[in-house]
Amino acid sequence: MVLVVDDLILTITVRPFVFIFKQVHQHALREMYPLEKIQNVIKENRMEYELKEISKEEYGKGAAILEEKLKVAKKVREMYSGTDVLSEVK
């Protein structure tokens, strides 16, 4: 009987926290690795080059850095997108 009560308490108390933690975790990932934002900057960099506001060299340098950033962001987001936070907490 005591065990049942213990389980119940654990379920009630931990679950909301796990849910919040999951949300915070996903939010932090989006903030730290903002795929869309990086993609937008890549397009903006290209636009500035096409408008001749930056040189080919500046454009190339920027593009290489941004493509690398995008690759890392995609990898990290992919790695954590299926993570079961509940099992990590346990």
Added chain:
Amino acid sequence: MAKKNKIGEYLYCITTKKDAPKEFNIKGMEDSDIRVMFYRDLAAIVSKAPLKEYEPTEENVEKHKTVALHILKDHTVLPVALGMVFKKMGILTSTMGRVYFVLKKSLNLIDNKIELGVKVILPKNFEESNNGKSIEELREECKTEFAKKLDGIAVESKEGKLFSDRLALNMSFLVDRNNIDKFSDILGKLDDKYNDLKVQYTGPWPPYNFVDVRIMSRGK
């Protein structure tokens, strides 16, 4: 030892059998030779390429785009999304058989038409226009003015994402080849009117924003 990717058939675009070039003097993905694969009255433009995921990098986009542009110079092109690579030619043939009527319908819709892109860009550190309009007011005005004037010439138009704070307008237009000059004239007048903004006019492109071909195959 590094794992080597298997080789498949990379698809660039689709056109009609009569419009397919006899030979290509350009190279495809990973420097491969471009070939034409016929299915009934359609032609798939392909090349041998590794079976892998193709990221939309500058180099990949350029290679993919160049092949379609090569045909677009004189003929109608049904664009295909970047990164479609089939395990075997047989899979591509059977897939084309399954979607044959959809491809035919799409080709008819875009027959003799090309895509033109128009962006209106604010100068760097722009706060307000010569006549005291805010960025939001300018965005609204451009949208109405450009769409009203250019929609009359275009067959269809689509609004693109404003991916930069400097963008006041980002639109794509599907235009009949016979109306390109008319379209350019009107755009020239709009460019004069908004001379404190930068009007960027690009194309002709295959109509990427008006037909979206993503052929999926189980064997892929």
